[in-house]
Structure formats: structure tokens, C-alpha cells
Amino acid sequence: MKKMHIVMLVFIAAAIAGLLIYMGDVTTYETIASARQKKGKAVMVIAKLDKATLNYDALKNPNYLTFEATDTLGDRMKVAYYYEKPYDMEKSERIVLKGKMENGVFEIKKKDGILVKCPSKYKDDMNAAKKNLETASN
Amino acid sequence: MKYIGEHLLPGDLGRFFLMLSLASSLVATIAFAIANKKNDPAEKQSWLRMARFSFLLETVAVLSIFMVLYYIISHHLFEYKYAWQHSDKSLQVEYLFSCFWEGQEGSFMLWAFWHCVLGWILIWKSKQWEAGVMTVVSFAQFCLATMILGIYFFGERVGSSPFVLLRNEMDAPIFSRPEYLSLVKDGNGLNTLLQNYWMVIHPPILFLGFASTIVPFAFAYAGLVNKNHDWIKVSIPWGVFSVAILGTGIMMGAMWAYESLSFGGYWAWDPVENASLVPWLIMVAGLHTNLIYKSTGYSLRSTYFFYAASFILVLYSTFLTRSGVLGDTSVHAFTDLGMNVQLYLFLTVFIWFPTLFAAREARTKWAIIAAFIVCNVLSVYIPVFTLVSTLGSFLWLSVLLNKHVPAIAKEENTYSREFWMFIGSLVIFLSAVVITLITSLPVFNKLFADWSFFKKAFSQPEDAEFTHNQIQVFVAIILGILTAVTQYFKYKDTPKNYFSKKILVPTLVSLAITLLITFIGHISYDKKGPGFLVAIHLAIFSAVYSIVANAGYIWLGLKGKLKAAGASVAHIGFGMVLLGILISSGNKTILSWNKTGITVLERTQKENPAENTTLFRGIATDMGNYMVTYVGDTMNERDRKRYFEIDFKPKDGSKGFKVYPDVIKNNKGGEGFAANPDSKHYWGKDIFVYITSFKEDDKMDTSSFRPQEIKRGDTVFYSNGFMVLDAVSKINPEEKKDKFTEGEQAIFLEMSITSKEGRRYKSMPGIAIKDSTIRAIPDTVLAQNLVLKFNKVLDQKMGKLELGIKESKSLTKLLTLKVLQFPMIKFLWFGVVVMVIGCVMSIVQRVKQKTKA
Known part of the structure; x- marks a missing residue:
């Protein structure tokens, strides 16, 4: 066996180890119901924001945002986020949440834990755009 | 219906040039391919002439499409969807170009434009390789042209044209009116994130980088079809160029993220970032194996493989960012335009392309074509076959390269430069594979959606950045050390004492500097445990080592010949980038920690x-x-x-x-x-x-003062806390003398206010009396939206006073x-500049060498 082959094997083993480390940390997509069953484990939930429940007051605490979110199965959960309110959150079609269910509240402690799927981001929001056109015609 | 006020000519012109571009790039592809096959010089020349003329037409078409679209955007012709969707009238001139790359169509056009520019340099410079290389470039142009075609074939739309009309694309009642255009007063506007100067220059550079990866790929193709591996001597400057430009493009994106995206950093291991990093890594690996081959004859096969893979990964990155697959994982991917099948075809055709041309016998070629068709037809029904197709093609390519491309049987000497360079390339390659697999998780989720193991779709770890960092920090350590020591080895064999003598000083100097950084530099990345911190310090050593050893090599190895020092300079830049990354992210501090503790x-x-x-x-x-x-x-x-x-x-x-x-x-x-x-x-x-x-502070103040009886020492509540009357001041206190005028008798209430968050404030509302007229001197506590007014004295003997309290929402500007x-983030950017300078130096040197030889 050549030296180079040994080196290759070692590195490939290291790469696989790296991948395994990564796979050990990956999260899974869950529904609200199944996230409730995985208390304390980081999961991803794709949900819809209930705009009426959005609560953020920079005056009181700029690092605390709460809202409720529903998923396609109709379940509902409380969400707490410990950063500023993401821009354009109100207009999101869906939000992707990454966090842990703790005491019935979905706690998001990472800044990138909320991904707002905004129609406006890099894309035409055809619905909002249409609305613009309709108001133009009135 | 006849619509009023529309400008249809630019659109018609645009569509004409789209068709011209499609047709001329196809003709160019065929003509270049035939010219490549012909041995008779006269015949070859006549085909080449035809091919060049077609490519000229193609270039004219691409430029014209650009100009027409620019005309549409700059003249605010909102009857065209592209202008309406991506611009508006208030947009500054300097951002008009950003409108191009906000949409997918414009960025494809940018890519095609760079292919034209590179194509003409290749026609001008690459001599015997021209026909082969340009076959690939023209074919890529053809593929890109289909992406912006926007024509229906058998009910399926191929490509998305930038020249479609708004009224054809949208279904709204106003389009039933002939004068609808007078109602569409303004466009949708450019995404605010793109209204940034980095966004004017980052996409063109990045796309030049993407486009440049096709050149080594095309040389590899030409080498395979012509069974001639000499191309590898002319491809080095192109590889260096690609590394420099793609690297710059990526780092400009990082700069943009740093300056405008508010992610709190320049790199977030976002899938879109990864997707452009991976081709760069593979290109770096390919460039190094290319250098090995040129000097020693080793690593020819891996050069073929890396150069092929780099361009394919650019296409894969195109697929990832444009197909909408990354929708749930990336902040800045494009959304689905409904062209996924087409994007996938673009990718898979180029995945099989080198495999097909690596085959020598007709039988094998037919087998490859059959496998390509079978895999891709099956993948329509069973998505996993896309993966089978990809891996199968790569495997087959490796087998064919092993069979047809010569290699030296004798093993590389451990005391040789090529041995360690190859190890470096291997590490880069594996690191790229790891990043690719991780980034592809959303793709795997889709492919394996029906498999029980994947019933639950996987997603990024909670702390995705750290998970990447803890893997890649080891890559950084290995690469830093390799770039430091490898140049001190000579190709083929190095006298042992030569190496150890020369490397000794740089090693000691680097160790000393690292110790200084460790003990004085306050690298405080301790959040992730001591293990990671040790790794960070090792990485800092390797980065310093890389800088010092390469700088030292210019004197110790090259005797100060700066002209030949391109590689050393580039490696110094690389070391600086590493060091900048390690120190700046290790020591990033948040100054705005909220310290109001309650x-x-x-x-x-x-x-x-x-x-x-x-x-x-x-x-x-x-x-x-x-x-x-x-x-x-x-x-x-x-x-x-x-x-x-x-x-x-x-x-x-x-x-x-x-x-x-x-x-x-x-x-x-x-x-x-x-x-x-x-x-x-x-x-x-x-x-x-x-x-x-x-x-925002433009609401009218409508709230009024609420009267409140108060004595000294009393506590009064308000909506966000409470206040205490500590004392009543003496008459005309010195500290408030700007509040009253001469002849006035003023007294103030000394109030202390405590909000429920625990913040404390002082407030002194007062009253001034002159000739029996009473004037109130209200005091505001901005932070609490609070206005206090001393209304009057209710009962002098009892010390009863009346306080007016107003809580106003519109008071505060906050x-x-x-x-x-x-x-040390400057160090990072400076490192990038140094790296690019090093690359330019070595391009200049190699091109000069070639013209001399």
C-alpha cells in the first residue's frame, strides 16, 4: 500500500467523522404537535404567524418578542424569541422556526432561529403586487 | 384590444435577439466541434471562420439583449414585467444595474455576457485549443440562452424571458382596460437590501468568477476529445484567474453581508454562500494538481477530475440557489420560477459531458448515453435516480480517466513538493465534499421523501455556524501548515538538511508570534468549550506560520526575486485571511449588551x-x-x-x-x-x-394631565412604575435657574421615578409665580413617556400638593x-487583496514565460 493511499484513507475517515458530527447535530422538521412531544430538543417547525398575537415593545425590552403560530394541522403554540423583531415579519407567508419546546412555549435562542419567508425577498410578491395594481385602478 | 401608450418595439427587438442568441450559439457549438475534428488545415480554417462568425453574432445578440433591457428599465417602461417588478421611478441611476441581477433572468444574462468576453480572449489566445475549448463555451451559451428564452414547446415554457409584458403575466381587472398603463404609475421597486453599493459590483465579479470556471473545464474537454494532455501547460493562468476572481466575488458578497445584511458577520455558512465557496475550493485543488503535473508529471487524472468538477459545482450551485429547494434553509435564495426541470437538465447534461468525452470506444459512448437517458427518465418517477445518475457519472468518469489518462506508476517521494501539494488538494477536496453534502440536506430531503428513514425531513443544526466551524477549523489548521512548509520542499526530491535548515527560522518566529497572540491577544472564544479553544489557537498558529513561512520563502527560497513570488504572496494572503477570520470571529464583542437588570x-x-x-x-x-x-x-x-x-x-x-x-x-x-x-x-x-x-414620531399628542394629590414621601403609580416625591426645593434653586426668569419666584418638586424594569430617573417639575400670575414648568421623562406638571398647592399647612401626570405615547423618540x-477584520479584507495581488503576479509571470518560450 502506498503512503498516499494511507493518507487518503485517514483523511476520508476524518471527513466521514466530520459528517457524523454534523449529522449528530441536525434537527428535524416537526409539526407543532410532534414538537411538543420532543420537549427540550431543537427542532424546526414551519408555521404561520398569527399577526394579532405579535407582541414586541422595544421600549420595554428590545430583546423579547412573543407571538403565536399555527401549523397546517391547525395546532397552535406560543413562541418566544430573544432578539429584535425580524423586519417584515408581519407580512410573512410562512415562518420557519428553529428552537426548543420548553414549558409549552417554543423558545428560540438563536438569532437565525426565525426565517421569515417573505414574498418580497428576492422575489415578486405577485399577490401584494396585484393589490398594488388593483388600488391603482381604483 | 388596442392598448394605449405601450412601447412594444423594445420587447420585439429583445425577443428577436433572444432567438438570434439561441440560434447563433447552437451554430457556433456545432461549427467549433467540427473544426476541432478536422485535420486538414484549410477545412479547419473554414469551419473556424464560420464558428467565429456565429460567436460574433452571439456576442452581438447578448449585448443587444442587455441594452434593450437597460433601455426598458431606465425608461421606466412598466408595461414590461421586469421593469415593473424590479425598479421604480425614484431609484437612483447607480442602482439601475442592480435591477438586472435582482431577477434570475438578468443574472443569467450577466453570466452569458462574461462567457462572451472570455470566449473572445480564448479565440484570441488559445491557438490550437481554440476549437475544442470554444465548443464548450458556445454550448454553455446555448444552454444559458434557453434559460431566458420564454417560448412554449408542447405546452411547456422553456426559460423565463425578461421581455414579457405585465398584462400577459398577471391576471388583474385593470388589464381589461385599454388605458391600463396610465394606471400603473410606478414599479414595485428594487429590494432594499440590494440598494447598496456592494450590490452594484459584487454580482458582476461573482458571475465573472462563475463564468471563468468554464475555461479549465473546456480545456479538460479539449484534452479528452483530442487525446492530448498538453493543454495543462496553458491552463494554469486560467486556473489562477478563476481562483482570484471567484475568490474576490465571494469575499465581496461577504463584505456585503457584513455591511448590509445585518447578520452580525460576514459569513454565516448559508447554503448560498457554501454553494459558491465549493467550486472555488475545487478550483484551488485543481490548480494545485495542475501545477504538480506541469512540474513532475504526477496528478494528471486528478487535474482532469477537479477541473471538471469545479464547473459542474457552479452549475449545481445555480440549481440550488434558483430552484427554490433552499427555500426553508437560506435567507437569500431565489424563489422557484418553475424552471426546475430545465435547471436540472442544464446540470445533468454537464455532469455527463466529461464522462461521455472521456470514453474512447464508440461502444462505451453509446453505453454512457444510454445510462444518461435511463437514469434521467427513471428519475422522473423515482427522484433518487438523479443521485444515482450524478454519482454514477462521476464514478464512470474516474474509471475512464484511470483507463485512458496516463499516470506515473512510481510513488511520489515524501520529501517532495508534489507529495504535500497533493495532500493539500486532497484536504481541500474532502472539505468541499463535506460542505456540499451538508448544504445538500434539503435536496436529500426531497429525494428521499418516500423513504422511511427520511420520513422526518432533516434540517440544519440549531447552531449551524458552530457545527461548520468545528469541522472546518481542522481543515484550516492542516492547510495553514501545508501552505507554510510545502514551498520549502523542492519538486521530486529535497535534501533533508536543506529543508530542516530553511524551515527552522520561520517555524520559531511563528511560534513566538503565536505565543504572543495567545497570551496578549485575549482570544476569548471560550463559549464552546476548551477543546474548540485549543483548536482555534492551533489554527492561529498555522495561519501565522503560513504568513511568516511564505514571506520568509521570498528571501530564503527565491532570494528576493519578487517577480517569481506570486504563489508566496497569494499564500501570505491566504494566511492573512485565515488569521483575520480566526481573530475577528473569536473576539467579536457585542457592545450593546442590555444591562438593565431586573x-x-x-x-x-x-x-x-x-x-x-x-x-x-x-x-x-x-x-x-x-x-x-x-x-x-x-x-x-x-x-x-x-x-x-x-x-x-x-x-x-x-x-x-x-x-x-x-x-x-x-x-x-x-x-x-x-x-x-x-x-x-x-x-x-x-x-x-x-x-x-x-x-416613528408623527402622531398627535392627545393624552391629558391626570391630577394627583401628593405629599412629601408619597408614592404614586403610573402605568410603567412608580414615583416618589422626595422633597420640595427651596425657592429659586441654582440648578434650575435656566427655567425661570428674573422676578419670578419658582419652586420645584424633587421626584424620583422608578420604572418596573428598574431604571431610575429624576424629574423636577416646577411652578413660577410673578405678580400673582402662575406659570407651570413641566418636566418630561422621555424614557418613560412621562410629563409631570406641578399644578398647584392644595393645602400649604398639610403640605398637600397637586401633581399633573401625563403619559404620552408620542413623546419618545427612541x-x-x-x-x-x-x-482585526481589516486583516481579513487586506488578506483577500494580497491574495489577489499574488494571483495577478503569477498570471503575469506565467503568461510572460509562455510568450518567451
């Missing part, structure tokens, strides 16, 4: 991040070494931004500074604002400020902001 916040402070702090206008707030004040804000009409003036005063009394972060109202589709940070650059650190939220401090 119940609600205490918890957030202890367990959770609390990165934002609220500032009230005119009130200095404690922030690390600074007292920070929000002075005011102004609206700039030209760029439609609201600029905030934030004043930083160091506590040690030295000279302060002001920063002007701004917010810009979102384009018409959106609500709210987007923030643009501002920063103060020092040599050793950047202070970086951005507005995370602010309150904003929340985040202040970050990045040390």
Missing part, C-alpha cells in the same frame, strides 16, 4: 442573548467603554433613507465619534423598513452599528440598536 431582563441576560439596547433621544446610555447618545435623525429625500445620528463618547475622555446608520422604507411589495448599518473603522477594529427598530465590535 426580573424580566435578568433572565434574558443570564440565559439568553440580549444584544439590543434601547436608546432614548438625548439620553446617554452606558455601553462598554462608551457613553452612547441618540442625537437625532434626518430624512434624505434623494436616497429615501432616514439617517440616525448616534454619538459615541469614550469614557476615558478621549475624542468620540458619530455614526450614521440608516433605515430605508421597503419597496412597494413590503411594509416596514430595512436597516443599513454604519461603522467606524479603526486600524485594529470596526465598531458596527445598526438600527434594529425605531418608533430606537433600538445593536453595536458590534469586530477586531
Whole structure:
């Protein structure tokens, strides 16, 4: 066996180890119901924001945002986020949440834990755009 | 129906040039391919002439498409969807180009444009390789042309044209009116994130980088079909060029993320970032194996493989970012345009392309074509076959390369430069594979959606950045050390004492510098445990080693011949980039830690991040070494931004500074604002400020004073806390003398106010009497939206007074902001510049060598 082959094997083993480390940390997509069953484990939930429940007051605490979110199965959960309110959150079609269910509240402690799927981001929001056109015609 | 006011000519012209581009690139592909096959010089020349003429037409078409679209956007012809969707009338001229790359169509056009430019350099310079190389470039142009074609074939739309009309694309009642255009007064506007100067230059450079990866790929193709491996001598400057430009493009994107995206950093391991990093890594690996081959004859097969893979990975990155697959994982991927099948075909055709041409026998070629068709037809029904097709093709390519491409049987000497260079390439390659697999998780989720193991779709770890960092830090360690020592080896064989003698000084110097950094530099990346911290320090050593050893090599190895030092300079740059990354992310500090500690916040402070702090206008707030004040804000009409003036005063009394972060109202589709940070650059650190939220202050004040009886020592509650009357001042107190005039008798109430968050404030509302007229001197507590007024004395003997309390929502001017401090980030950017200079030096040197030879 050549030296180079040994080196290759070692590195490939290291790469696989790296991948395994990564796979050990990956999260899974869950529904609200199944996230409730995985208390304390980081999961991803794709949900819809209930705009009426959005609560953020920079005056009181700029690092605390709460809202409720529903998923396609109709379940509902409380969400707490410990950063500023993401821009354009109100207009999101869906939000992707990454966090842990703790005491019935979905706690998001990472800044990138909320991904707002905004129609406006890099894309035409055809619905909002249409609305613009309709108001133009009135 | 006849519509009023439409300009249909530009669209017709545009569509004509789209067709011309499609046709001429196809003709060019065929003509170049035939010219490549012909041995008879006269015949070859005549085919080449035809091919060049077609490519000229193609270039004219691409440029014309560009100009027509620019005309449409700059003249605000909103009857065209592209103009309406991506621009508006208020947009500054300098951002008109950004409109091109906001949409997918425009960015494909940019790519095609660079292929034209590179194509002409290749026609001019590559001599015997021209026909083969240009076959690939023309074919890629053909594929790109189909992406922006927008024509229906058998009911399926192929490509998405930038010249479609708004009324054909949208279904709204106003389009039933002939004068609809007079109602479409303005476009949707450019995404606010793209209204940034980096966004004017980052995409063109990045796409030049993407486009440049086709050149080594095309040389590899030409080598395979012509069974001639000499191309590898002319491809080196192209490889270096690609590394330099793609690297610059990526880092400019990082700069943009740093300056505008408010992610709090320049690199977030976002899938889109990864997707452009991977082809660069593979190109670096390919460039090094290419150099090995040129000097020693080793590593020819891997060069073929890496050069092929780099361009394929560019296409894969195109697929990832444009297909919408990354929708749930990336902040900045394009969304689905309904072209996924077409994008996949673009990718898979080029995946099988080198495999097909690596085969020599007709039988094998047919087998490859059959496998390609079978895999891709099956993948329509069973998605996993796309993966089988990809891996199968790569495997087959490796087998064919092993069979047909010669290699030296004798093993590389351990004391040779090629041995260690190859190991470096291998590490880079494996690191790229790991990043690719991780980035592809959303793809695997889709492919394996029906498999029980994948019933639950996988997603990024909770702390995705750290998970990447803890893997890649080891890659950084290995690469840093390899770039440091490898140049001290000679090709083929190195005398042992030569190596150890020369490497000794740089090693000792680097060790000394690293120890200095370790003990004086306060690398405080201890959040992730001691293991990671040790790795970080090792990586710092390897980065320093790489800088010192390569700088040393210019004198020790090259005897100061700077002209030949391109590689060393580039490696110094690489080491600086590494060091900059390690120190700046290891020592990033958040200055705006919220320190107002009471119940609600205490918890957030202890367990959770609390990165934002609220500032009230005119009130200095404690922030690390600074007292920070929000002075005011102004609206700039030209760029439609609201600029905030934030004043930083160091506590040690030295000279302060002001920063002007701004917010810009979102384009018409959106609500709210987007923030643009501002920063103060020092040599050793950047202070970086951005507005995370602010309150607009244009509501009318409607609330009124609520009367409240109060005695000294009494506590009165208000909605957000309580206040105590500590004392009544003596008449005309010195500290308030600006509040009353001569002849007035003034007294003040000394109030202390405690909010429920635990903040304390003082307030002194007063009253002034002159000739029996009474004047109230109200006092406001901005931070609490509170106005206090001393109404009157109710009962002098009992000490009963009346206080007026007003809680107003419109009082406060406040904003929340985040202040970050990045040390040594200059080092990172400077490293990139040095790396590019090194690349340019070695291109110049190699091109000169060639012309001499």
C-alpha cells in the first residue's frame, strides 16, 4: 500500500467523522404537535404567524418578542424569541422556526432561529403586487 | 384590444435577439466541434471562420439583449414585467444595474455576457485549443440562452424571458382596460437590501468568477476529445484567474453581508454562500494538481477530475440557489420560477459531458448515453435516480480517466513538493465534499421523501455556524501548515538538511508570534468549550506560520526575486485571511449588551442573548467603554433613507465619534423598513452599528394631565412604575435657574421615578409665580413617556400638593440598536487583496514565460 493511499484513507475517515458530527447535530422538521412531544430538543417547525398575537415593545425590552403560530394541522403554540423583531415579519407567508419546546412555549435562542419567508425577498410578491395594481385602478 | 401608450418595439427587438442568441450559439457549438475534428488545415480554417462568425453574432445578440433591457428599465417602461417588478421611478441611476441581477433572468444574462468576453480572449489566445475549448463555451451559451428564452414547446415554457409584458403575466381587472398603463404609475421597486453599493459590483465579479470556471473545464474537454494532455501547460493562468476572481466575488458578497445584511458577520455558512465557496475550493485543488503535473508529471487524472468538477459545482450551485429547494434553509435564495426541470437538465447534461468525452470506444459512448437517458427518465418517477445518475457519472468518469489518462506508476517521494501539494488538494477536496453534502440536506430531503428513514425531513443544526466551524477549523489548521512548509520542499526530491535548515527560522518566529497572540491577544472564544479553544489557537498558529513561512520563502527560497513570488504572496494572503477570520470571529464583542437588570431582563441576560439596547433621544446610555447618545435623525429625500445620528463618547475622555446608520422604507411589495448599518473603522477594529427598530414620531399628542394629590414621601403609580416625591426645593434653586426668569419666584418638586424594569430617573417639575400670575414648568421623562406638571398647592399647612401626570405615547423618540465590535477584520479584507495581488503576479509571470518560450 502506498503512503498516499494511507493518507487518503485517514483523511476520508476524518471527513466521514466530520459528517457524523454534523449529522449528530441536525434537527428535524416537526409539526407543532410532534414538537411538543420532543420537549427540550431543537427542532424546526414551519408555521404561520398569527399577526394579532405579535407582541414586541422595544421600549420595554428590545430583546423579547412573543407571538403565536399555527401549523397546517391547525395546532397552535406560543413562541418566544430573544432578539429584535425580524423586519417584515408581519407580512410573512410562512415562518420557519428553529428552537426548543420548553414549558409549552417554543423558545428560540438563536438569532437565525426565525426565517421569515417573505414574498418580497428576492422575489415578486405577485399577490401584494396585484393589490398594488388593483388600488391603482381604483 | 388596442392598448394605449405601450412601447412594444423594445420587447420585439429583445425577443428577436433572444432567438438570434439561441440560434447563433447552437451554430457556433456545432461549427467549433467540427473544426476541432478536422485535420486538414484549410477545412479547419473554414469551419473556424464560420464558428467565429456565429460567436460574433452571439456576442452581438447578448449585448443587444442587455441594452434593450437597460433601455426598458431606465425608461421606466412598466408595461414590461421586469421593469415593473424590479425598479421604480425614484431609484437612483447607480442602482439601475442592480435591477438586472435582482431577477434570475438578468443574472443569467450577466453570466452569458462574461462567457462572451472570455470566449473572445480564448479565440484570441488559445491557438490550437481554440476549437475544442470554444465548443464548450458556445454550448454553455446555448444552454444559458434557453434559460431566458420564454417560448412554449408542447405546452411547456422553456426559460423565463425578461421581455414579457405585465398584462400577459398577471391576471388583474385593470388589464381589461385599454388605458391600463396610465394606471400603473410606478414599479414595485428594487429590494432594499440590494440598494447598496456592494450590490452594484459584487454580482458582476461573482458571475465573472462563475463564468471563468468554464475555461479549465473546456480545456479538460479539449484534452479528452483530442487525446492530448498538453493543454495543462496553458491552463494554469486560467486556473489562477478563476481562483482570484471567484475568490474576490465571494469575499465581496461577504463584505456585503457584513455591511448590509445585518447578520452580525460576514459569513454565516448559508447554503448560498457554501454553494459558491465549493467550486472555488475545487478550483484551488485543481490548480494545485495542475501545477504538480506541469512540474513532475504526477496528478494528471486528478487535474482532469477537479477541473471538471469545479464547473459542474457552479452549475449545481445555480440549481440550488434558483430552484427554490433552499427555500426553508437560506435567507437569500431565489424563489422557484418553475424552471426546475430545465435547471436540472442544464446540470445533468454537464455532469455527463466529461464522462461521455472521456470514453474512447464508440461502444462505451453509446453505453454512457444510454445510462444518461435511463437514469434521467427513471428519475422522473423515482427522484433518487438523479443521485444515482450524478454519482454514477462521476464514478464512470474516474474509471475512464484511470483507463485512458496516463499516470506515473512510481510513488511520489515524501520529501517532495508534489507529495504535500497533493495532500493539500486532497484536504481541500474532502472539505468541499463535506460542505456540499451538508448544504445538500434539503435536496436529500426531497429525494428521499418516500423513504422511511427520511420520513422526518432533516434540517440544519440549531447552531449551524458552530457545527461548520468545528469541522472546518481542522481543515484550516492542516492547510495553514501545508501552505507554510510545502514551498520549502523542492519538486521530486529535497535534501533533508536543506529543508530542516530553511524551515527552522520561520517555524520559531511563528511560534513566538503565536505565543504572543495567545497570551496578549485575549482570544476569548471560550463559549464552546476548551477543546474548540485549543483548536482555534492551533489554527492561529498555522495561519501565522503560513504568513511568516511564505514571506520568509521570498528571501530564503527565491532570494528576493519578487517577480517569481506570486504563489508566496497569494499564500501570505491566504494566511492573512485565515488569521483575520480566526481573530475577528473569536473576539467579536457585542457592545450593546442590555444591562438593565431586573426580573424580566435578568433572565434574558443570564440565559439568553440580549444584544439590543434601547436608546432614548438625548439620553446617554452606558455601553462598554462608551457613553452612547441618540442625537437625532434626518430624512434624505434623494436616497429615501432616514439617517440616525448616534454619538459615541469614550469614557476615558478621549475624542468620540458619530455614526450614521440608516433605515430605508421597503419597496412597494413590503411594509416596514430595512436597516443599513454604519461603522467606524479603526486600524485594529470596526465598531458596527445598526438600527434594529425605531418608533416613528408623527402622531398627535392627545393624552391629558391626570391630577394627583401628593405629599412629601408619597408614592404614586403610573402605568410603567412608580414615583416618589422626595422633597420640595427651596425657592429659586441654582440648578434650575435656566427655567425661570428674573422676578419670578419658582419652586420645584424633587421626584424620583422608578420604572418596573428598574431604571431610575429624576424629574423636577416646577411652578413660577410673578405678580400673582402662575406659570407651570413641566418636566418630561422621555424614557418613560412621562410629563409631570406641578399644578398647584392644595393645602400649604398639610403640605398637600397637586401633581399633573401625563403619559404620552408620542413623546419618545427612541430606537433600538445593536453595536458590534469586530477586531482585526481589516486583516481579513487586506488578506483577500494580497491574495489577489499574488494571483495577478503569477498570471503575469506565467503568461510572460509562455510568450518567451
